[in-house]
Amino acid sequence: MNILFVCTGNTCRSPMAEAILKEKSSHQVKSAGISAIKGVPVSEETTEALAAINIDHTSVATPVGDELVDWADLILTMTRQHKQVLATRFSYAYEKIFTLKEYASDDAEDLWKELKQAHLNLEEKRAVVHEEHGDQQTELQWRAFLREEQDEIERLEKQLPNFDIKDPFGADLEAYKKTRDEIDEAIDQLLKKIN
CATH class of the missing domain: 1.20.5 (Single alpha-helices involved in coiled-coils or other helix-helix interfaces)
Incomplete structure (x- = not known):
């Protein structure tokens, strides 16, 4: 399955989700951002938060576009607002766009x-x-x-219910670790659902 994670700038949450899912599964995984500036590196705090759980991940921001949306079988966003933006921009793909926590949850x-x-x-x-x-x-x-x-x-x-994952951008490393743990837990639930 081809899975695309989407957040705002593609430097914090979606790269974390991409790295964690790649570590835990054989699914094809990519990430992108709604407002991403192509080529901006993943934040240092994201890299450190992932390294703390032995995941080595470096990447650069990629804006979400038709090519990635077409590639993906499943598009998982970090907030409901991201989902709404994507559903508006890529209305043809609405049926495969969810927030990560929404899709992973049975609630x-x-x-x-x-x-x-x-x-x-x-x-x-x-x-x-x-x-x-x-x-x-x-x-x-x-x-x-x-x-x-x-x-x-x-x-x-x-x-x-609120299925948003808070953006740690600009916060300290502890906030990034908290976000990482929230994403990690949601990915564990996701894997139970799709495997």
Whole structure:
């Protein structure tokens, strides 16, 4: 399975997840960032936090793009906001985009299925409206047409547990280790699910 981890800058969380999963499995793994600047090295604290658990990892930031999204069978983000950005930018890949902790967890699985269906309903209605009216609709008209579906998505999202992994960027090494441990635990759960 090809797994892509995504965070903001691809210098902290997603490289940690990539390195840990590579260490624990034979899956093909890459990482990228929504706002990554190509070639920026992984943070020193990330390298040190991984070295503390005997994982040697150095890499440089890669922006997420169509090529990586197409390559991935599964895209795992560090926050719900990352997931939403990717789902907007790469709507064709929505069904394979999750937060790491959401996908790894069995908590609220039925709720996630309802939310996924609500997103599919929204996209289907958007396609029908676009087919019937083309690009003639204003932003206000689009919102009115899709209000019911958007309200349902918001209602379901409010019921979800928090599956975000906090960004340690700019914090001390202990914060990076805490983030590493949180990612490590989620990856253990992920492996139980996908193996």
